Amino acid sequence: MATTIPTTRPLSLTGPxxxxxxxxxxxxxxxxxxxVGYAGKFIERSIATYTKxxxxxxxxxxxxxxxxxxxxxxxxxxxxxxxxxxxxxxxEFWLKAGIVxxxxxFLLGDVLHLGGISLFLVAIALTLSLTFMHLIGRxxxxxxxxxxxxxxxxxxxxxxxxxxxxxxxxANDEDASYAIAAILALGAISLFTFPLIxxxxxxxxxxxxxxxxxxxxxxxxxxxxxxLYSDAAGKVAVLAKTTRNALxxxxxxxxxxxxxxxxxxxxxxxxxxxxxxxxxxxVLGFLLISLLATLAVFTKPQLxxxxxxxxxxxxxxxxxxGLRTSLRDLGKQGWRPFAxxxxxxxxxxxxxxxxxxGADRFLHL
Amino acid sequence: xxxxxxxxxxRGISLDVYAVTLALxxxxxxxxxxxxxxxx
Numbered sequence: 001m002a003t004t005i006p007t008t009r010p011l012s013l014t015g016p017x018x019x020x021x022x023x024x025x026x027x028x029x030x031x032x033x034x035x036v037g038y039a040g041k042f043i044e045r046s047i048a049t050y051t052k053x054x055x056x057x058x059x060x061x062x063x064x065x066x067x068x069x070x071x072x073x074x075x076x077x078x079x080x081x082x083x084x085x086x087x088x089x090x091x092e093f094w095l096k097a098g099i100v101x102x103x104x105x106f107l108l109g110d111v112l113h114l115g116g117i118s119l120f121l122v123a124i125a126l127t128l129s130l131t132f133m134h135l136i137g138r139x140x141x142x143x144x145x146x147x148x149x150x151x152x153x154x155x156x157x158x159x160x161x162x163x164x165x166x167x168x169x170x171a172n173d174e175d176a177s178y179a180i181a182a183i184l185a186l187g188a189i190s191l192f193t194f195p196l197i198x199x200x201x202x203x204x205x206x207x208x209x210x211x212x213x214x215x216x217x218x219x220x221x222x223x224x225x226x227x228l229y230s231d232a233a234g235k236v237a238v239l240a241k242t243t244r245n246a247l248x249x250x251x252x253x254x255x256x257x258x259x260x261x262x263x264x265x266x267x268x269x270x271x272x273x274x275x276x277x278x279x280x281x282x283v284l285g286f287l288l289i290s291l292l293a294t295l296a297v298f299t300k301p302q303l304x305x306x307x308x309x310x311x312x313x314x315x316x317x318x319x320x321x322g323l324r325t326s327l328r329d330l331g332k333q334g335w336r337p338f339a340x341x342x343x344x345x346x347x348x349x350x351x352x353x354x355x356x357x358g359a360d361r362f363l364h365l
Numbered sequence: 366x367x368x369x370x371x372x373x374x375x376r377g378i379s380l381d382v383y384a385v386t387l388a389l390x391x392x393x394x395x396x397x398x399x400x401x402x403x404x405x
Contacts, residue, residue, distance in 0.1 A: 096384035101391065285385035289392060298395070301402055305395045308403040 029087015033094075036074070036319035040067030064227045064318050068191060071322020080323055091320020095220050096282040098313030102238055103289030104298065104306035111290050114210070114236065117363055118243035121214055121355045126251070128351050129155040133344045140340050145171040145264075148255055149179035150337060154344045156244060156251050158183045158218030164248055164278050168256035170265040182341035187221035188325050190345070195228045201353075207360045209233035213240025214352040217345075220321050223314060242283055249278035 040063040051058040074080065080088055130151050137147025149171055153162045159180050166176045194216065198208040209226050212233065216222035219241050226237025253274055259265035268274050293303060394400045 093380055093384050096381055097388045097391075100385055100388035104392075281379065281381035282385055285388055289388070292392075302395050302398075305400075305403040306392060308405040309391055309395070311405050312403070 026087040026090060029084040030090065030316075031087070032080075032084045032323070033088060033091060033316040033319045036070050036323065037063075037067045037315035039070055040064070040318070041315065062228055063315070064224050065191075067315065067318040068224060068322040071319050072188075072325055072327075073322075075323050075325060076327045088320055088323050091220065091317045091324065094313040094316040094320070095223065096280075098310045098317060099219075099223075099238055099242060100282055100285035100289055101306050101310035101313060102235065103286040104293045104303050104310070105235055106239065106290045106293065108287075108290050108294040111239065111287065114206075114239050115243050117359055118210065118213065118240040119247075121210070121352065121359060122240075122244050122247060124355060125214055125348060125352050126155050126247070129344065129348045130251075132347050133340070136340050136343050140336050142336060142340055143175060145169060145259070146175040146178060146337060147340070148259070149175055150182060150341050150344065152251060152255060153179050153183040154186070154217055154341060154348060156248050158187060158221070160219070160245070160280070161248050161252065165252045165255055168252050168265065168268075168274075168278075169259040178337045179341075182337045183217050184325060185338060186341050186345045187216060187218045188321075190216045190349075191221055191225050191228065191321075194225045194349075198229050198233075203356075204360070205230050205232035206236050207356050209236025210240050210359070211353055211356045213237040213242075214244065214356065215345075215349045216241070219245060220317050224318050224321055227314065227318075242280075242286060245280045246283050248280060249275040252278050 043066045044061060044063040047058065048060060050056075133151035133154060134147055137144070137150065142150070148169055149162050149165060152165045153159070162176055162179050162183065165171070194208075194212055198211070203211065208229050209232065212225040212229070213222050213236065216225045216237075222237050222241040223234060227234035253268065253271060256265060256268050256274070260267045289306070292298065298306065391400075395403075
């Protein structure tokens with residue numbers, strides 16, 4: 001019977017036999033990711049070819065949307081059989097590898113310029129959203145730790161932040177799974193609403209990408225929401241989201257200290273080690289590749305190859321986003337965590353939209 | 366007695382490290398022209 005796909009699965013490699021067995025377990029799911037992703041690309045190309053040949057005006061629907069929709073249909077009709085689940089759960093691995101490779105498309109100067117603006121906006125949005133989430137969590141009488149997890153998930157970076165925060169604040173499994181389900185549901189909704197809003201407001205690629213990167217919770221959904229708008233917007237969305245991810249350690253540390261001070265979590269020992277442990281290491285890989293590209297280590301065709309490798313990695317990610325979203329599970333969580341998450345998300349989307357408008361006008365994106 | 370800390374128990378190498386390693390290996394292969402140009 002099909003069950004929900006775990007959002008992350010730690011790789012535990014115990015010797016060559018364990019490694020071989022683990023890799024063999026991944027193959028069916030990897031093939032499914034590739035098939036769903038490629039089907040999305042095939043449909044986009046086929047529609048474009050057909051409409052061009054028959055002189056029909058039809059909006060281009062990106063492969064990203066097709067891959068997600070095909071994945072959603074499979075996951076919520078026949079389900080994802082157990083044999084595929086380990087491989088499908090690797091979508092986050094491909095996301096991170098894709099982000100590192102995407103570094104080849106950025107000059108370090110652009111990273112520092114846009115990353116600096118993102119960092120400034122993230123700091124403002126973070127303060128406002130954490131405060132707001134706690135106020136509405138209290139108004140809806142949610143358990144304080146569930147509210148903390150929802151606040152961290154929606155203000156910083158979705159599922160990874162919740163997973164990072166759970167042991168640090170001694171939250172229980174039920175609260176973490178509620179928060180993750182709410183964040184995933186809202187992420188799925190934002191995939192369809194953000195591009196529509198962006199187009200209706202005529203946002204530039206940079207402004208939209210920045211907005212998606214600042215407002216959409218999960219890195220996979222933020223990347224997809226950006227790519228659904230345009231290739232350039234996708235690039236900026238990843239950069240803004242990566243900046244947001246880099247702050248995960250600081251926010252989780254602040255919460256860990258807060259809950260420890262109330263005697264409801266263990267004390268944090270070495271704070272620098274704690275920050276390093278929570279720091280997303282793929283950010284360093286992204287910066288390294290960007291630095292190499294800036295130093296002209298690669299030729300133009302090599303840069304194109306690296307950018308295309310990044311696109312292929314994202315293709316697997318987008319297929320995974322659809323395949324791991326279970327609409328049935330989302331209904332089981334109860335309405336209150338979802339309502340708090342949803343109200344918080346709308347608030348964050350509006351605040352970040354205002355910030356992006358301001359940045360576009362005064363900081364010249 | 367050592368102070369209890371909020372750090373999670375070690376569970377091997379993180380996913381990030383594997384992802385960065387794969388990306389760097391691919392980058393090296395591309396740089397040394399050991400794989401054909403990647404098309405999209």
